Amino acid sequence: MKLLLGLTLGLTAASLLAADSPASLPLERGVYVEADSPCAGAESSTRSWFGGGYVIQAPHAHCDLKSATQSDPANYEVTLQCYENGDPSLPYTVVDKVKVVGPREYELQNQFGRFHARWCRS
Numbered sequence: 001m002k003l004l005l006g007l008t009l010g011l012t013a014a015s016l017l018a019a020d021s022p023a024s025l026p027l028e029r030g031v032y033v034e035a036d037s038p039c040a041g042a043e044s045s046t047r048s049w050f051g052g053g054y055v056i057q058a059p060h061a062h063c064d065l066k067s068a069t070q071s072d073p074a075n076y077e078v079t080l081q082c083y084e085n086g087d088p089s090l091p092y093t094v095v096d097k098v099k100v101v102g103p104r105e106y107e108l109q110n111q112f113g114r115f116h117a118r119w120c121r122s
Helices: 002-010
Strands: 030-034 047-050 061-070 075-084 091-102 105-110 113-121
Touching: none
Parallel strands: none
Antiparallel strands: 030 047, 030 113, 061 075, 075 091, 091 105, 105 113
């Protein structure tokens, strides 16, 4: 399961949306970890970063935001065009379904798995 979560996070990245964008996620900026992981010493596969527009983390990929739509106050669909190791000859698309549980918690689902995260610090 940790490997699946690592793939989910490692392959999920995006350019930041403007803070006032209608599709910007209403989350506090900072570090997030898997909901059942401690903040201190959390493995990189259980961490992500939210910088004001979208959850980002990409140690092995580069992704560009293609679209972000809000279906209701808590649910978003974000489409990304990604390149493994930043190589444009290795493109793939990621579609994230993000549910904002609260200002410091979200759930993310895509073709690589599910991730439930809570805020740890800024």
